[in-house]
Amino acid sequence: MARWLLHVDLDQFQAAVEFRRRPELRGLPVIVGGHGDPDEPRKVVTCASYPARAFGVRAGMPLRTARSKCPEGVFLPLDQEAYADASDEVMTLLRTFPGRVEVWGWDEAFLAVDTDDPERIAQDVRGAVAGLALGCSIGIGDNKLTAKLATGFAKPTGKSSAVPEAALGAASGIFRLTAADWTEVMAPRPTDALWGIGGRIAARLAALGIRTVGDLMAADPRRLAAEFGPNTGPYLRVLGHGKGDTDVTVDPRPPVGRSKSETFPRDLTDPSDIRAQVARLAADVATEVAAEGRIAGRVSVTVRTSSFATHSKQEKLPEPTIDVSRIVQIALRIIDRFELNRPVRLVGVRLEFVRR
DNA sequence: TCTGGGGTCCTCGCACCA
DNA sequence: TCTGTGGTGCGAGGACCC
Numbered sequence: 001m002a003r004w005l006l007h008v009d010l011d012q013f014q015a016a017v018e019f020r021r022r023p024e025l026r027g028l029p030v031i032v033g034g035h036g037d038p039d040e041p042r043k044v045v046t047c048a049s050y051p052a053r054a055f056g057v058r059a060g061m062p063l064r065t066a067r068s069k070c071p072e073g074v075f076l077p078l079d080q081e082a083y084a085d086a087s088d089e090v091m092t093l094l095r096t097f098p099g100r101v102e103v104w105g106w107d108e109a110f111l112a113v114d115t116d117d118p119e120r121i122a123q124d125v126r127g128a129v130a131g132l133a134l135g136c137s138i139g140i141g142d143n144k145l146t147a148k149l150a151t152g153f154a155k156p157t158g159k160s161s162a163v164p165e166a167a168l169g170a171a172s173g174i175f176r177l178t179a180a181d182w183t184e185v186m187a188p189r190p191t192d193a194l195w196g197i198g199g200r201i202a203a204r205l206a207a208l209g210i211r212t213v214g215d216l217m218a219a220d221p222r223r224l225a226a227e228f229g230p231n232t233g234p235y236l237r238v239l240g241h242g243k244g245d246t247d248v249t250v251d252p253r254p255p256v257g258r259s260k261s262e263t264f265p266r267d268l269t270d271p272s273d274i275r276a277q278v279a280r281l282a283a284d285v286a287t288e289v290a291a292e293g294r295i296a297g298r299v300s301v302t303v304r305t306s307s308f309a310t311h312s313k314q315e316k317l318p319e320p321t322i323d324v325s326r327i328v329q330i331a332l333r334i335i336d337r338f339e340l341n342r343p344v345r346l347v348g349v350r351l352e353f354v355r356r
Numbered sequence: 357t358c359t360g361g362g363g364t365c366c367t368c369g370c371a372c373c374a
Numbered sequence: 375t376c377t378g379t380g381g382t383g384c385g386a387g388g389a390c391c392c
C-alpha cells in the first residue's frame with residue numbers, strides 16, 4: 001500500500017458557515033468581512049461566496065470596492081467563534097478516518113493515509129463533510145506541496161485560469177497531482193502558482209529570467225543562492241521540482257507568539273492617542289497570554305503610517321514575565337522610541353513566548 | 357482594488373566578544 | 375596594544391500564508 005497525502009480544503013468556508021444557519025442565503029452573493037457594513041472604511045473581504053466571486057469580489061478587497069462590484073451583495077459580519085466551532089467539528093470528523101490529521105488553519109487539513117485507492121477515501125471524506133452541511137475540495141498528492149496544489153485544480157470555480165485536462169472532469173471536487181505528472185501540469189505555469197512563492201519572489205525570479213515553474217526547475221542553484229540566500233535559494237528550486245514535506249504532525253506546535261493590531265478608521269496624529277492605543281493593545285494581548293499561562297520573553301511594537309510604511313521595534317525582556325502592567329510599560333517604552341511625526345493608521349503589539 | 361488581522365520563518369546588518 | 379576575524383545574539387524588515 002502506498003502513502004498518500006490528502007489536502008482537505010473547505011469551500012468558501014466563512015460563507016458556508018453562514019449558509020448553515022441561514023439557508024435562505026444559499027446561492028446568493030454573500031460577502032463576509034469586518035462588521036458587515038460595506039461603508040466601513042479600511043475593512044476588507046474575508047470570504048466571498050462563489051456567486052459573489054462571479055462579480056469579481058475577492059478576499060482581501062476593501063468592502064467598499066466589493067459593494068461597487070456587487071451592489072446586491074449580502075454583507076455579513078465576521079463571527080470568529082462560529083467559524084472556530086465549525087472548524088472543530090470538521091477536524092473531529094476527519095480524525096474518525098484511518099490516517100493522521102494535521103490541522104492547517106481553520107479551513108484546511110492534511111490527512112496522511114496508507115491506501116491503494118486515495119480517491120475512494122477522498123470521496124468518503126467529501127461525503128462526511130457534506131453531512132455537516134459544508135463542502136470541501138480535496139487534493140491528492142505524494143507530499144504536502146503536490147496535495148495542496150492539487151486542491152486548487154479540484155475547486156469548483158476552477159481556481160486556475162488553465163485547469164489541466166484531467167481536472168476538467170473534476171466535478172467531483174477531487175484532483176490528484178504527483179511526481180509522475182508534475183512536469184506536464186506545472187512546468188508551463190508561472191512561478192507564483194507554487195505554494196510559498198508570492199508576488200515579490202516571483203518578480204525577483206522574473207528579473208533573473210525565471211518566469212515559469214519549468215524555468216525554475218532548470219535554474220542554476222548557485223544563482224538562486226546568490227539572489228535569495230543559502231537557504232531560500234536552493235529551497236525555491238526544490239519547490240520547483242514539486243518536492244515537499246511528507247511529515248504529518250498530529251500534535252499542534254506550540255505557538256511562537258501572540259499579537260494584536262488594529263487599523264484605525266482614521267489616522268492618529270496625537271502621540272498621546274497613539275500611546276493610549278498601544279497601551280490598550282498591549283494590555284489585551286498580555287491578559288490573553290497570561291490567562292493561558294504563557295510567559296512573554298520579548299515585546300514588539302509595530303507602527304504603520306498613512307503612507308503604508310511599516311516599522312517595528314522590539315525589546316527582549318531582561319526577565320520573562322506574565323505581568324500585564326510590566327508588559328504595557330515596556331510597550332510604551334518602545335513606542336516612545338518611534339518618531340511619531342506622521343499620521344499613524346495601524347499599531348500592533350506582539351509578545352513572543354519563552355520556550356519551556 | 358488606497359490596501360485587515362493573526363500568524364511563521366528567513367535574511368541581513370550591527371554590536372559584542374574572544 | 376593594535377588590528378583582523380569569525381561566531382553569536384539581537385533588532386529590523388521582508389515575505390508568505392490563511
